Structure formats: structure tokens, C-alpha cells
Amino acid sequence: MISYALSTVQQIFYSDLACEALTKTYSPSDANDWSVDDSSVLYGLGQWGDNYFSINKKGHISVSPKGKGHECLDLMDLVQALESRNLKLPLLIRFDDILEDRLTRLHKAFEKAIKHYKYQGEYQGVFPVKCNQHRHVVEELMTCGHRWNFGLEAGSKAELLIALSLIDNPKALLICNGYKDQRYIETTILARQLGRQPIVVIEQANEVERIIQASRNIGAAPLIGIRAKLSSRSSGRWGNSIGATAKFGLSIPEILTTIKQLRNANLLNDLRLLHFHVGSQINDIAILKDALQEAGQIYIELTRLGAPMQYLDVGGGLGVDYDGSQTATEASTNYSLQNYANDVVATIKESCESNDIQVPTLVSESGRAIASHFSVLVFNVLGRSVLPADIPSIKKNESLIVRNLRETLTFIQKIPKTSNIDSSQLQESWNDAIKFKEDALNAFRLGYLNLSERAIAEQLTWACAKVLVEHLPNCSHIPEDLKALRSTLAGTYFANLSIFRSAPDTWAIDQLFPIMPIHRLDEEPNQLGHFADLTCDSDGKLTRFINNGQIKPLLELHELKANEQYVIGMFLGGAYQEVMGNLHNLFGSTNSVHLRLTTDGGYNLDHVVRGNTKADVLEAMEHNPKTLLERLRIASEEAIQRGSLKIGDAQRLMDHLETSLRQSTYLHE
Numbered sequence: 200m201i202s203y204a205l206s207t208v209q210q211i212f213y214s215d216l217a218c219e220a221l222t223k224t225y226s227p228s229d230a231n232d233w234s235v236d237d238s239s240v241l242y243g244l245g246q247w248g249d250n251y252f253s254i255n256k257k258g259h260i261s262v263s264p265k266g267k268g269h270e271c272l273d274l275m276d277l278v279q280a281l282e283s284r285n286l287k288l289p290l291l292i293r294f295d296d297i298l299e300d301r302l303t304r305l306h307k308a309f310e311k312a313i314k315h316y317k318y319q320g321e322y323q324g325v326f327p328v329k330c331n332q333h334r335h336v337v338e339e340l341m342t343c344g345h346r347w348n349f350g351l352e353a354g355s356k357a358e359l360l361i362a363l364s365l366i367d368n369p370k371a372l373l374i375c376n377g378y379k380d381q382r383y384i385e386t387t388i389l390a391r392q393l394g395r396q397p398i399v400v401i402e403q404a405n406e407v408e409r410i411i412q413a414s415r416n417i418g419a420a421p422l423i424g425i426r427a428k429l430s431s432r433s434s435g436r437w438g439n440s441i442g443a444t445a446k447f448g449l450s451i452p453e454i455l456t457t458i459k460q461l462r463n464a465n466l467l468n469d470l471r472l473l474h475f476h477v478g479s480q481i482n483d484i485a486i487l488k489d490a491l492q493e494a495g496q497i498y499i500e501l502t503r504l505g506a507p508m509q510y511l512d513v514g515g516g517l518g519v520d521y522d523g524s525q526t527a528t529e530a531s532t533n534y535s536l537q538n539y540a541n542d543v544v545a546t547i548k549e550s551c552e553s554n555d556i557q558v559p560t561l562v563s564e565s566g567r568a569i570a571s572h573f574s575v576l577v578f579n580v581l582g583r584s585v586l587p588a589d590i591p592s593i594k595k596n597e598s599l600i601v602r603n604l605r606e607t608l609t610f611i612q613k614i615p616k617t618s619n620i621d622s623s624q625l626q627e628s629w630n631d632a633i634k635f636k637e638d639a640l641n642a643f644r645l646g647y648l649n650l651s652e653r654a655i656a657e658q659l660t661w662a663c664a665k666v667l668v669e670h671l672p673n674c675s676h677i678p679e680d681l682k683a684l685r686s687t688l689a690g691t692y693f694a695n696l697s698i699f700r701s702a703p704d705t706w707a708i709d710q711l712f713p714i715m716p717i718h719r720l721d722e723e724p725n726q727l728g729h730f731a732d733l734t735c736d737s738d739g740k741l742t743r744f745i746n747n748g749q750i751k752p753l754l755e756l757h758e759l760k761a762n763e764q765y766v767i768g769m770f771l772g773g774a775y776q777e778v779m780g781n782l783h784n785l786f787g788s789t790n791s792v793h794l795r796l797t798t799d800g801g802y803n804l805d806h807v808v809r810g811n812t813k814a815d816v817l818e819a820m821e822h823n824p825k826t827l828l829e830r831l832r833i834a835s836e837e838a839i840q841r842g843s844l845k846i847g848d849a850q851r852l853m854d855h856l857e858t859s860l861r862q863s864t865y866l867h868e
Contacts, residue, residue: 233723241724241755242715243745246523251297251572252770258721260768262575264296270800275718277802278577278766281792286807287867288766289578289696291777291791295805297573298336298773299343305517305565306347308540318544320558325350325374327515328358330566330774335793335806340569341365350396352376352564356383363390363397372562373397374424374474374512376447379406384413387421398510400424400474402447407457411464423461424472424512425454427497431477431489448475454497458504470506472562473498476514479567483527484534487516488542495550502556512562513543519571521711521771524748530711531748536568567774574773576789577717578696580765581866583728585690588661591654598652600642604635604659611666622674625667625681632663664688689753690728694767695866697786698732698739702769703779706738711745714754717768724755730767733866734784782819787811787864814860824860831856 235254239245244252250267252260260274274292281290309322326340328351340349348370351362354377362373363386375387375397384406387397399421401407414420428448449457461467477490494511502508517539518532527533534542543561551558590608597605611628614620639656642648648656664684671677671684696702704710716724729752732739744754759765780788793806814824832853838844844852 238720243523247713254720260717264294270796286790289789291789292575293793294573295339295795301569308536312540312544316544318548320560322561324563325352327352327564327566329354331570332778369394375399388417398422398424398472400426402426404453407460420469423470424474426474429493431493472510474512478516480518481516491546495547499554499556511559515564517565517568522745526748570773571771576769581693583690583692586661587658588665590662591658600639607631608663619675620673626678632660636660691731692728694730699783700780700786713770717766719757724757726756727753728756785816787816810863
């Protein structure tokens, strides 16, 4: 089981950089004049919210699914209304209007760039199914994108099946990536005869022979594309998506060999597309510009070699500004959507026109930028754990160690809170407190201090730390040890969710997402904390939060109120998180809803998808719930015969178990 107990002070210290950032960002005010604008600045909502999220006068998050100036919904009121429909937290809320708006913005950006640069081609996007395979999501995109001939990208045989069944527009593209066996390739050839436009992208050299053989078997050919391994530089978490060691793509010698093979097989006339990819989250626009110049020249050379090229697929990578800093960091981008479209259009136009080559139809596989914003994960806090910093009452005959700690605390309390406090005095006091705490631990180990006195010593140590923190804002220079005290005293907020199920990238690759309370934003958050999830795993926690281009280890939060839910939202998680989660500790999928605004300012629940029950996750692990219940029934009967279990209690146990199997895997009141 996970343990949140901390054995030494050093174990709970964060890095100097993290603590320094925390000290700068968190400075509680004594004045009672906190406003929603202060909360907006604190959590960076005006930067990453992208006109979809703001704070209303009630101190609640307000969602404008169609963008600023359109109808909005109170997120907290919405959550309460959904809970009244027996859709308990944690809950995934998908705003289909945001999905449509993201798609609209993408196409308008390219339309504007095409018009501005007088580009003689067009833009035709596709959505990578791997980004979010849920049926309602993909169906919604196909419906909304029909007017732009929007298509799909498939990276597996299962995704190919989804795409073939959902694309009913003969002008929409189906980009076929990933590993391909003979059946995969033959399916695409037959789909072309069905009236679809699948383009089989050659990503491995050995796929060429399979394409040739499949074409001979059927007597027809697929549309063909080539993915190039570019030599342009890349950076960030997905920097190895490009270059000689990239997982997918053909080197320049392999491309030339492929052209020769296709020509000899009379398939060169079916080569229509060049594809490249420089990473899932391009944070620096300069990287894209270099890649576009190189890819543009390869496209031109393929045309000169006799291929009737039509499409240039710039892949995915259109980034999301998770922290709102607009910088070239892993959690941000130093460009806008319009910047991206402008550079793609302008660079390819320049390359083609200078070589007297007809410009291609531009294709992008922008999944993250389309899907991230439309989904909000909402979860409630179950409780809070903090270090015991209350001052214990004085006992008779206290040991010398405990008396020393009390004297140290009294000395710190008497230090005046004036400006430019001598930090060396604070440091010396903290050194004394730590030494006395260690003395108490050693004495306990040797049997000279009982458990009660050890507990008092620990409480007094943290009480010293708490008072020292109150003096820190008045220090001109804060020693390194004291910088960490605020983090030391921070609370652990226990979250009703599984990180591994609902936010796996935060654990796997340290992805940052905006996380903040969705209510009480007209109150000043007077606590610092991080989140621990329900799993019995030490990695099941959220301890990295956005901080305007930096990272802070703790988030500003509120005191919990008795008999009142404290509700937190994780934003911009609509891409990848919902399909990559696992069943760690058998926590399954959460309840989720799809909703759309109505003309009267309300909303319709278009789809409600119930989360996994305990029976569902047990069956996923090949356990039979009926068999499990029967075993427990037999055990209950045996206990009744032994006289260790009453019949009524046995029935209550079985009722609990049967009801539990029908319920969500998460906790309920």
C-alpha cells in the first residue's frame, strides 16, 4: 500500500528551483479583498483557457463551448446537475461544441493563410484516431468536418476498420499509417474500389513488396504515400520522431529504391503523397520551418522522378499551450494556430513556385490541437492530510528534549515580523529544532523516550516550522533550508480518481495539465497542497503544476469545509488520456457525458457513457463475478454453521457485495 508518512525532513524537501518558484508565486494576503480576477491570474486561466474557460461572479469556472462572446455554462452548477442524475464523480465532461470550434478554427486558419499567400492549392485535414478512439468523438468529428472533406488517420487494423465504417464522404482522405500486413494492404485496395480514398503510407522499406504483391493478387492498386525520415533538427519529448534513428520513415536512399520498385511494378502512377512527422507537440516553430523546407524539396524531387504527386502531409505536432506561457517549453508553444498555418502555406508555396512545380493539397494530422480542450475531468477531494503542527499542551515531567523544543518554539514566536528579518537567526532556530527532533528519535530508539513524548517532539518541530514560514515574507534573503519549509508543511489532498486511468501521461512522461478548483474562486486559497489518488501506488499522485512556463510542486488550494464537496478540474486532457489509461488496482473508466449547447442557453446531454462497474473490471481480468459471489456464499454458510456469523449479517455481507459489483469502481458517499 502507498505510504504518505515521511521519515526525515530531507525526504520531503523539493528541489531548490521548485521551492524558489513556489515562494515567488504564493504569497498569502492578510487583506480580505481576494477577487475572481486574482484567481484567474493565479491559475493562469486567461492564458491557457483560450476563450473557453473563465471565472464568473459566483467564483465558479464558466465554460463557453463556442468561444468568447457566446453562451456559457457554470461548470459547478453543471456538475451538481449531473450528480443529481446519478452521474457521480469522478466525471469526464466532453463539450462537443468545443470540438467543433477547434475544427473550425483549424480550417479557418488555413483558409486565411491560403487566401493571404494566394496559394493555388487547398488544405484537407485528417484526425488521427489514436488520439481519441471513442465512437462519439470520432463520429462527431466526421459530422462536423464533412463540409471541409475532413478525414481520418489510422495506425492499426482496428483503427482502419473504424475509419472505413465512418468515412462516407468520397472526398475525405484516409491516411493509413503504422505497421501493415498483407490483409491490411489488401483491405485498403478494396476500400478504394468501394469509393473511399485510403492512402497507404510506406513507413518501412519491407512494405513496398507487400504492396506490390497485394496489387498483383487483386489486380488493382492502392493510393500510395511515402513517409520520409527528415534530417532536420527536432527537440522536446518527441525529438526522436525525426532523423536517421526515427521509428518510422524511409531514408533518402530507401526512397529512391522505393521509386525504382514502384516504377518497375507499374505502380509509380499511384504514388500521390509525401508524409513527414516531427513530433507530437512541436514547441518551437523554427523546427517546423526547417522540416517544411526539407520536405518541400523532397516533394519536388519526387515529382521530377515521375510520380504524379498531389498531397503533402505535414503530420501531427500542432502544439497546445498547456501552461499559457507562449514559450518553447515542453508544456507550451511559441506560436499560434495562425502562425502554424501561415508557415506551412508560405514555405511550401515558396519551394514549389521557385521550382515551377504545382503546389500540393496540404494535409495535417492535428489530433492534440483538436481534441485537448473539449474534455474536462472533474473529481472531488475525499480528505486532506497535513503534518501535525498544532502546539501540544504541556505535560508533567516532560523530558529535557521536549522542553528544549518548547523553548525553541517560544524563541521563534518572539521574533518580530519586521521587514528584512535577519535570516541567519531563523536558520539557527530551525537548525536547533531539527537537532532536538533527531535527539528525540535517537532517545526513542534507545528506549529513553516513550511514544507519547516522541509524538509531542514531532508536533513541536512542525510547529516551529509553521511559525518560521510566517516570517519568511519579511526576509530579504531566504536560506535554502528555509525555502523548503512551505513545501514541508503542505497538505496531501486525497483525490477520488486514478492517475493511471484518467491522466496516465502525468505519471508516464511528466505531462503538465492545468489543474485548479472549479469553485470557491472568489475566496483566497490559503493552503498549499498536492493530490494523491486512490491507487495503492506511490506514483499515483499529482505533484507538478503549471507556473507560467515553469513548474511548481504544489498548488494553491482551499481549506476543506465540513459537509461540502471540494471539486477540482483537470483541463486540456482530451487527447490520449482517455484511451491510454489502464486498470491499475482495478479502477476503471469514469462516467462521461457529451453535451451540446441549446439555442436557449441550456444544454442537451447527447450521450451518457457509464463508467466501468466492479463487475466489468473483474471480467476484464478474466474473473467471473458470479463465481466469486458463490464462493463467498459458501464461505458464509460455513461461518453460520460454526456460529461465527449470524444469518442476518451474512445476508448483509452478500447484499453489500452484490450491490458493489453493480457500482462504479470509485468511492461514493
